[in-house]
Amino acid sequence: xxxxxxxxxxxxxxxxxxxxxxxxxxxxxxxxxxxxxxxxxxxxxxxxxxxxxxxxxxxxxxxxxxxxxxxxxxxxxxxxxxxxxxxxxxxxxxxxxxxxxxxxxxxxxxxxxxxxxxxxxxxxxxxxxxxxxxxxxxxxxxxxxxxxxxxxxxxxxxxxxxxxxxxxxxxxxxxxxxxxxxxxxxxxxxxxxxxxxxxxxxxxxxxxxxxxxxxxxxxxxxxxxxxxxxxxxxxxxxxxxxxxxxxxxxxxxxxxxxxxxxxxxxxxxxxxxxxxxxxxxxxxxxxxxxxxxxxxxxxxxxxxxxxxxxxxxxxxxxxxxxxxxxxxxxxxxxxxxxxxxxxxxxxxxxxxxxxxxxxxxxxxxxxxxxxxxxxxxxxxxxxxxx
Amino acid sequence: xxxxxxxxxxxxxxxxxxxxxxxxxxxxxxxxxxxxxxxxxxxxxxxxxxxxxxxxxxxxxxxxxxxxxxxxxxxxxxxxxxxxxxxxxxxxxxxxxxxxxxxxxxxxxxxxxxxxxxxxxxxxxxxxxxxxxxxxxxxxxxxxxxxxxxxxxxxxxxxxxxxxxxxxxxxxxxxxxxxxxxxxxxxxxxxxxxxxxxxxxxxxxxxxxxxxxxxxxxxxxxxxxxxxxxxxxxxxxxxxxxxxxxxxxxxxxxxxxxxxxxxxxxxxxxxxxxxxxxxxxxxxxxxxxxxxxxxxxxxx
Numbered sequence: 001x002x003x004x005x006x007x008x009x010x011x012x013x014x015x016x017x018x019x020x021x022x023x024x025x026x027x028x029x030x031x032x033x034x035x036x037x038x039x040x041x042x043x044x045x046x047x048x049x050x051x052x053x054x055x056x057x058x059x060x061x062x063x064x065x066x067x068x069x070x071x072x073x074x075x076x077x078x079x080x081x082x083x084x085x086x087x088x089x090x091x092x093x094x095x096x097x098x099x100x101x102x103x104x105x106x107x108x109x110x111x112x113x114x115x116x117x118x119x120x121x122x123x124x125x126x127x128x129x130x131x132x133x134x135x136x137x138x139x140x141x142x143x144x145x146x147x148x149x150x151x152x153x154x155x156x157x158x159x160x161x162x163x164x165x166x167x168x169x170x171x172x173x174x175x176x177x178x179x180x181x182x183x184x185x186x187x188x189x190x191x192x193x194x195x196x197x198x199x200x201x202x203x204x205x206x207x208x209x210x211x212x213x214x215x216x217x218x219x220x221x222x223x224x225x226x227x228x229x230x231x232x233x234x235x236x237x238x239x240x241x242x243x244x245x246x247x248x249x250x251x252x253x254x255x256x257x258x259x260x261x262x263x264x265x266x267x268x269x270x271x272x273x274x275x276x277x278x279x280x281x282x283x284x285x286x287x288x289x290x291x292x293x294x295x296x297x298x299x300x301x302x303x304x305x306x307x308x309x310x311x312x313x314x315x316x317x318x319x320x321x322x323x324x325x326x327x328x329x330x331x332x333x334x335x336x337x338x339x340x341x342x343x344x345x346x347x348x349x350x351x352x353x354x355x356x357x358x359x360x361x362x363x364x365x366x367x368x369x370x371x372x373x374x375x376x377x378x379x380x381x382x383x384x385x386x
Numbered sequence: 387x388x389x390x391x392x393x394x395x396x397x398x399x400x401x402x403x404x405x406x407x408x409x410x411x412x413x414x415x416x417x418x419x420x421x422x423x424x425x426x427x428x429x430x431x432x433x434x435x436x437x438x439x440x441x442x443x444x445x446x447x448x449x450x451x452x453x454x455x456x457x458x459x460x461x462x463x464x465x466x467x468x469x470x471x472x473x474x475x476x477x478x479x480x481x482x483x484x485x486x487x488x489x490x491x492x493x494x495x496x497x498x499x500x501x502x503x504x505x506x507x508x509x510x511x512x513x514x515x516x517x518x519x520x521x522x523x524x525x526x527x528x529x530x531x532x533x534x535x536x537x538x539x540x541x542x543x544x545x546x547x548x549x550x551x552x553x554x555x556x557x558x559x560x561x562x563x564x565x566x567x568x569x570x571x572x573x574x575x576x577x578x579x580x581x582x583x584x585x586x587x588x589x590x591x592x593x594x595x596x597x598x599x600x601x602x603x604x605x606x607x608x609x610x611x612x613x614x615x616x617x618x619x620x621x622x623x624x625x626x627x628x629x630x631x632x633x634x635x636x637x638x639x640x641x642x643x644x645x646x647x648x649x650x651x652x653x654x655x656x657x658x659x660x661x662x663x664x665x666x667x668x669x670x671x672x673x674x675x676x677x678x679x680x681x682x683x684x685x686x
Contacts, residue, residue, distance in 0.1 A: 030480050032472075051663040056479045058655075061505040065472035068465065068502075072445070072476025075463065076484070080476065095473075098466050225461045225481050228440040232407070232456060234464035243410055244456060244464075 003052025006191040015153040015180040020045030022157030029055035030078035032069035037121045038177040039111035042083035063091035071104045077224035081107035086115040097136030098235045103168040107160045111180040114365025124177040125365035127340035132172045141262035144172040144317040146287040150184045162197035178289040213240040218261035271314040280309030286337040287313040294337045297374035324351035332385040333357035402429045418612020420571030420597030431581035445474040450525045451491035451518040468498030471506045492519040492533035507561035507590045509655040514584045514591045520599035528602030539606040555631035558592040565591035566648035572620040
């Protein structure tokens with residue numbers, strides 16, 4: 001335990017390294033992973049840093065095992081995470097579902113590359129966005145956030161742990177190859193300036209403890225292995241005692257709470273940055289690395305006299321429905337910029353509900369979207385809407 | 387509901403009630419199944435181990451044996467198919483003071499979970515892994531498993547299994563398990579002793595239990611009567627303690643070798659992790675002192 005968990009100061013590091021430092025600052029002390037480009041630097045960083053702060057790094061035999069070990073680590077009382085990219089993310093889906101069903105706080109960082117399958121291992125993509133939301137079978141809700149810079153890789157990793165602990169849910173950091181590999185200035189604040197959230201623990205006696213009986217915020221207090229609560233945790237449909245019950249009423253009760261836990265707390269979870277959306281004719285929406293191109297394009301558009309606005313999604317799931325539903329009534333068009341063939345744009349269309357034009361600027365992956373492409377899309381969309 | 391059930395219970399409490407979620411009984415296992423006996427031996431072993439109950443967890447995957455975790459009144463985790471071992475790995479490493487038991491069937495542990503099994507044994511993760519081997523997938527109605535004997539009938543090998551099964555004990559030993567034993571579900575006393583020893587052993591311990599599945603396996607293989615089936619396993623078993631488990635392949639036409647095959651010491655994953663991170667070991671490989679160059683052998 002020779003090292004410091006919070007390396008307060010100004011650093012020049014890449015996004016993957018910043019993610020490691022954010023995790024340690026958030027209190028992560030368990031990492032189970034499997035190497036994969038472009039997320040390998042996170043595993044490498046954690047293998048070096050965790051022993052310095054008394055934590056455990058283990059490299060598992062595959063991503064199925066990595067995700068299972070992360071859940072086990074969390075029930076063992078540690079703040080636990082893993083990192084991966086597309087092919088590994090696919091394998092993790094099995095136990096992300098278990099994590100959602102058993103309400104296990106944990107963090108998965110997906111440094112996205114272009115897919116499907118092995119795709120472009122070293123080049124950027126943003127095409128796992130729907131997989132993050134729907135990738136495991138059955139009904140559930142997760143939280144996903146998307147950083148656009150190494151600084152946000154640090155900040156958002158802390159945020160991811162806090163959300164995971166507060167809502168007892170797997171939280172995904174939907175990064176991308178460019179953000180993971182770009183090196184920039186990262187400011188790490190003093191430890192006491194970092195807000196840390198820890199999971200709610202049961203305050204009643206083990207005899208009275210109902211492991212899945214929620215408080216008013218839909219979240220249930222969580223006992224860890226060894227706390228003496230002798231709880232049962234299962235991926236089968238379970239009642240408030242945690243016992244499997246195979247009927248439709250229990251299914252309804254469990255699933256509706258898993259969903260409400262996120263949906264009814266969505267306003268507290270959702271985070272975004274808005275620029276010039278008041279009186280805007282057209283609003284560009286983006287996340288991850290595409291948000292940086294989009295911001296530049298919007299600035300250029302404004303210089304050309306176009307009333308353009310910009311929304312950077314920090315939270316991508318749950319999607320800010322209310323925001324876009326209201327905004328759609330006040331603008332001529334909204335444009336989603338993303339490196340895929342159209343994923344989050346579907347959400348934007350759903351929320352716009354026909355009130356304004358919704359257009360996509362995108363390509364299939366392997367490179368970032370150039371600001372010029374977005375500017376052209378702004379101009380074309382405005383022409384179309386007038 | 388539970389109050390009503392409690393009323394119905396006979397006045398004599400079962401000696402193992404203390405460790406059972408009695409409000410979940412009756413259990414789902416079929417009459418004549420060996421899992422109940424195996425479970426009972428696990429509970430007795432837990433008591434005998436004298437490990438504080440708060441410090442013991444049971445982790446299981448999917449399948450009939452996987453349901454053990456649902457009936458034991460301890461911290462218990464019923465995970466995904468095949469993933470009990472990696473989940474247990476995380477649980478143990480994050481809470482090293484705890485003692486973690488994995489209960490699993492042959493399909494769960496060594497088909498879908500086979501990769502995790504060999505790597506956990508190689509790393510010597512401190513787990514007690516108990517495998518109830520009933521030679522088929524019981525819960526889904528009796529399909530071929532990696533343990534199904536060559537020629538045995540299952541619903542997916544209706545003429546007879548064309549595959550050779552694993553010798554689980556040999557596999558565990560080859561991968562580095564520090565404790566390996568095999569008993570039938572009728573070797574109650576020896577089995578209980580083995581589970582207790584396995585729990586106390588630091589490192590990856592493996593206990594295989596040859597168990598009757600009259601409903602799904604025996605029925606299709608001419609031994610439909612539960613008692614006959616368990617007697618068949620028991621009568622053909624021969625105890626060969628300390629032999630190389632490679633020599634202990636199951637041969638139903640001849641004999642079924644049981645016994646304690648491996649009981650050795652090796653640093654656990656955590657021992658080694660801590661040792662490495664103390665940075666006391668020199669760099670790998672040792673270049674000094676120089677070792678004599680071995681004679682090159684020409685093959686053929």
